[in-house]
Amino acid sequence: MFLLILFAFLALVVGFWLVPRVLSRTSLGHFLLNRWRFFEESFHAHQFYKIPKFNQHMQENQVYHQVLTYLNSLPSAADSDFVNLFSGYNKSNQIILVIDAHQVFPDTFLGSRVYWKFDKDCFVLKMRRKEKRRILSSYLQHIHKVADEIEQKSNEVMLYINSENEPERNGRWISTPFTHPATIDTAVIDSDLKNKVKSDLESFLKSKQYYHRLGRVWKRSYLLYGPSGTGKSSFIAGMAKFLCYDIYDVDMLKITGDSDLKRLLLQTTSKSMIVVEDLDRYLAEKSTAVSLSGVLNFMDGIISCCGEERLMVFTVSNKDQVDPTVLRPGRIDVHIHFPLCDFSSFKNLANSHLGIKEHKLFPQVEEIFQTGASLSAAEIGEIMISNRGSPTRALKTVINALQTNNDAKTTSSKTGLIHKLTHNGSVTGSSGAPRNLSHSGSIDGLVDLPSKLTHSGSSRTIEESGDSGIFCMENMHTGKELKKLYGLLRNRSRRKESVDLDGGDAKLST
């Protein structure tokens, strides 16, 4: 009898305490649970919903994106057999879990169990047929809400670039998190101008009803114009971060024609910025397969209504050389001028780069600016970064570079060709058009139109310095050296062709 009681007691301990614990810690338990679920589920009739990544027009399906965000946040995603671990985009010490393909993710909503299966380009939702009327629509709304909240919290901006046109590829845009550190506030431009841009963007965000009442597409186009290295691209980054919009950076060289450009536009989403940099160069050189009319339709054609709440941003170095039809209101609503540095922007750069508000060399710098010398913020900024350990050396180098720029201008008025020292010490050549002397930065379309200003088209041309490679500014501090180099390069430039480096693609230009 005693043995029987002992045996019964042991059986109870094993049955109620040991077995569940062993099972919950072993893959056997996991296996049995899955089998049980499968068994139980097989008594119900199910409905399946497919959510493909792209629709029939190859546009990204927003529901797919939301489901992905939602599933990644579910505890069942972390518990699945395979999970991808990635480092955080903005915080490298953060680990992000991302679901893996071919896994099944159970979820419970309003007391019903549903299952998600994930394949590379498609999600499949499985739910009991008898429950679909009760939960489907509110479940999808729930996913939308949760995904929206997660995205708003993450504040993450994505950069999309267009790939080559490969028929077997689904969609042409390749995305990566956009982690550019520039903001509108870090741009060294007139602070009034910054505020005007910010309030223009803010009022755009609130204007959906207004645009629709007028029968207009809710979009706004910006033209950023000015010489190379004046901060146009960095400002675009700042605008995207300000709006929390994704950037679609259109590489016109990879587009095979007008209809290809339209297709690309169709594959963009709303709440985004479509960016075309150096538009003037593509149009002038005819280096893209897109025609002028293709560009005009892209900017303001009937197709531009697809995917509202959009900003289009174009950069050019010299807007006077762009066909006026490209610039008409509607195609371009706001013109922002990015001038070369003046003394005031130089002081802002000295403050941000060297941490100095005043210096005994400032009067000398001001004087040389007054003579008409000027360099881009990129050039002056780079000199300051290279010499940040010694503000005096940095200022002296800036003075020398400005002096050289001035000398070059004087010579160019005779020879018609300017050679100037760039930020990294290399020598640039640019067309000899006169540089403007207004440096305040201005915004047309919103306020005054600085149409009287003309700017030299300054494509960044780095001239090879022969055997020794590109000259480096860090090694040169005296005006004598700079002048010697300038003279040497002037002689060389008459004989040699130059290498045009732009966006990393080296291209010979003569």
Ligand SMILES: Nc1ncnc2c1ncn2[C@@H]1O[C@H](COP(=O)(O)OP(=O)(O)OP(=O)(O)O)[C@@H](O)[C@H]1O
């Ligand atoms: N106004 C500015 N304020 C702050 N930094 C600037 C400014 N202009 C240029 N820079 C700095 O110079 C570098 C080049 O700037 P950016 O690429 O934005 O110039 P860009 O006008 O787009 O030149 P490009 O026409 O050659 O593409 C960046 O590192 C940027 O931080």
Ligand SMILES: [Mg+2]
């Ligand atoms: Mg740029």
